[in-house]
Amino acid sequence: xxxxxxxxPKGTRDFGPxxxxxxxxxxGVIRRVFEKFGYAPLETPTMENxxxxxxxxxxxxxxxxxxxxxxxxxxxxxxxxxxxSGSKKILPKVAEKGLRYDLTVPxxxxxxxxxxxxxxxxxRYQIQPVWRADRPQRGRYREFYQCDADVVGTDSLLCxxxxxxxxxxxxxxxxxxxxxxxxxxxxVLGAFYQALGSEGTETDLFVAIDKLDKIGxxxxxxxxLERGFSxxxxxxxxxxxxxxxxxxxxxERLQVAFTQAGVPTEADDQYKGLQELxxxxxxxxxxxxxxxxxxxxDPTLARGLSYYTGCIxxxxxxxxxxxxxxxxxxxxxLTGSFGLPGVSGVGFSFGVDxxxxxxxxxxxxxxxxxxxxxxxxxxxxxxxxxxxxxxxxQLREANVPSELYPESTKLAKQFKYADAKGIPYVLLQGSEExxxxxxxxxxxxxxxxxxxxxxxxxxxxTSQNQ
RNA sequence: GUAGAUAUAGCUCAGCUGGUUAGAGCGUCGGAUUGUGAUUCCGAAGGUCGUGGGUUCGAGCCCCAUUAUUUACCCCA
Numbered sequence: 001x002x003x004x005x006x007x008x009p010k011g012t013r014d015f016g017p018x019x020x021x022x023x024x025x026x027x028g029v030i031r032r033v034f035e036k037f038g039y040a041p042l043e044t045p046t047m048e049n050x051x052x053x054x055x056x057x058x059x060x061x062x063x064x065x066x067x068x069x070x071x072x073x074x075x076x077x078x079x080x081x082x083x084x085s086g087s088k089k090i091l092p093k094v095a096e097k098g099l100r101y102d103l104t105v106p107x108x109x110x111x112x113x114x115x116x117x118x119x120x121x122x123x124r125y126q127i128q129p130v131w132r133a134d135r136p137q138r139g140r141y142r143e144f145y146q147c148d149a150d151v152v153g154t155d156s157l158l159c160x161x162x163x164x165x166x167x168x169x170x171x172x173x174x175x176x177x178x179x180x181x182x183x184x185x186x187x188v189l190g191a192f193y194q195a196l197g198s199e200g201t202e203t204d205l206f207v208a209i210d211k212l213d214k215i216g217x218x219x220x221x222x223x224x225l226e227r228g229f230s231x232x233x234x235x236x237x238x239x240x241x242x243x244x245x246x247x248x249x250x251x252e253r254l255q256v257a258f259t260q261a262g263v264p265t266e267a268d269d270q271y272k273g274l275q276e277l278x279x280x281x282x283x284x285x286x287x288x289x290x291x292x293x294x295x296x297x298d299p300t301l302a303r304g305l306s307y308y309t310g311c312i313x314x315x316x317x318x319x320x321x322x323x324x325x326x327x328x329x330x331x332x333x334l335t336g337s338f339g340l341p342g343v344s345g346v347g348f349s350f351g352v353d354x355x356x357x358x359x360x361x362x363x364x365x366x367x368x369x370x371x372x373x374x375x376x377x378x379x380x381x382x383x384x385x386x387x388x389x390x391x392x393x394q395l396r397e398a399n400v401p402s403e404l405y406p407e408s409t410k411l412a413k414q415f416k417y418a419d420a421k422g423i424p425y426v427l428l429q430g431s432e433e434x435x436x437x438x439x440x441x442x443x444x445x446x447x448x449x450x451x452x453x454x455x456x457x458x459x460x461x462t463s464q465n466q
Numbered sequence: 467g468u469a470g471a472u473a474u475a476g477c478u479c480a481g482c483u484g485g486u487u488a489g490a491g492c493g494u495c496g497g498a499u500u501g502u503g504a505u506u507c508c509g510a511a512g513g514u515c516g517u518g519g520g521u522u523c524g525a526g527c528c529c530c531a532u533u534a535u536u537u538a539c540c541c542c543a
Contacts, residue, residue, distance in 0.1 A: 007534085010534085010535085058541095060540080060542090061541085063467085064541080130543085132541095132542080132543090134541075135467090135540095135541095136536085137536075137538075138536090138538095139543080140541095140542070140543080144543065145543090322543095323542070323543070324542085324543065326543075327542085327543070350543080351542095351543030354543055355543090378501090378502085380501075410500085410501090410502095411501055411502050411503090412501095412503070413503095414502085415503035415504090416503055416504085417503085418503065419503040419504055426502080426503085428501075428502080430501060432501085440501095442503090444503065447502095447503090447504090
């Protein structure tokens with residue numbers, strides 16, 4: 001009999017008690033903010049039909065879907081001809097379900113299936129894991145949690161403004177004050193494309209622009225030249241991209257630049273992008289938003305997902321080397337592929353796993369976030385164990401998370417246990433204390449001990465500020 | 467999918483141009499007059515050096531293969 005070393009699949013993780021406690025802290029902050037803005041929770045199945053998932057994330061996204069082998073004899077419909085013509089032909093016959101890739105598409109599917117019963121505008125949040133068959137690396141996992149908040153059924157830019165407010169509140173509550181909320185508009189990108197004379201393809205241009213901060217002007221230039229853009233067009237592009245100034249100034253200057261470059265106003269009204277960004281800014285001002293130094297209009301922000309049509313968002317934590325911790329945008333026609341056209345939606349998502357890594361690196365988890373038990377009751381001997389049972393019950397009735405050490409061993413061992421678990425208090429009643437009908441309470445953080453009666457004890461342990 | 471790096475104790479890592487019996491710190495367990503943790507001192511357990519071949523008198527070290535992990539690219543949270 002061979003003993004095999006246990007392992008877990010690539011890109012997945014176990015979360016130990018301390019990690020779960022800290023993750024729950026992040027989830028709690030996000031959930032409270034979402035609910036404060038009127039978003040209601042939704043959960044959807046881990047599995048979706050592949051017909052729902054495929055084709056929504058582009059070819060690369062389809063590659064990254066985890067597929068679920070059909071139950072039973074999954075290969076019963078596969079013919080020798082299928083095998084000869086390759087995996088693409090076989091796939092629909094052996095797998096009809098897959099793990100969800102994000103939360104937005106299942107949400108769109110849910111909205112379409114329940115359109116008769118939902119009240120619009122429909123605001124929902126969703127905190128669940130998603131799976132991608134990516135190559136794992138720093139800040140990138142195959143199983144990770146997303147925290148989405150989306151509204152469908154309204155075009156109002158109030159939603160965009162409130163997304164900025166929610167992003168800002170979550171980040172500030174978590175202590176991630178060194179952040180930048182980047183915002184752009186798909187129409188602004190479209191205007192760039194027109195300003196360049198509609199050379200090459202739109203997506204090639206967007207993908208290249210998005211990399212500007214990573215590979216620099218030279219890198220983008222070579223990439224665009226390879227994709228068939230002319231040197232003149234690239235030159236125009238960088239003149240447009242390098243507009244300076246604050247939020248409002250950049251909007252003004254781009255407007256002028258677009259007009260000079262001859263971007264037509266009538267066809268698809270490309271100036272609407274700039275107008276909408278301006279309106280979002282005005283709504284935020286009206287609300288009394290004070291964090292404009294963290295809100296940046298970044299004309300280079302493109303984002304990969306092809307379904308965005310309006311404002312797009314992304315959050316960068318400036319003092320940590322980490323990919324974006326949040327992203328989102330407006331999509332005018334997400335439900336269209338499910339047979340419900342013309343429903344506009346806007347939403348965004350936090351990546352909890354990356355937020356965790358940021359908080360961890362910056363040491364921003366609050367003290368005691370990992371500790372569950374508040375008071376360890378020491379166990380001297382069998383007799384004292386019996387004596388302490390009613391005390392334990394009273395502590396728990398007072399909602400003090402507490403535990404009695406289950407064995408009568410040396411106190412040193414029991415203290416070590418409390419210390420390792422981060423338990424702040426140890427309660428002792430040996431023969432001396434029992435004779436006086438008192439307890440000894442030791443605060444492990446300060447090392448101080450005090451003699452107390454049970455009546456004095458409980459208020460001390462229930463007080464919040466200790 | 468492309469390119470690189472790494473693999474030695476539970477964890478983090480040393481290990482000299484290839485040379486006797488494999489090293490540390492942390493952790494675990496035990497002890498330092500039997501009622502006190504994190505700080506001190508002493509001791510113990512714990513390793514087929516990822517796996518399989520090869521070169522050599524001799525391999526943790528060199529070569530090949532394989533698997534796993536990891537970083538960057540693509541893409542993305």
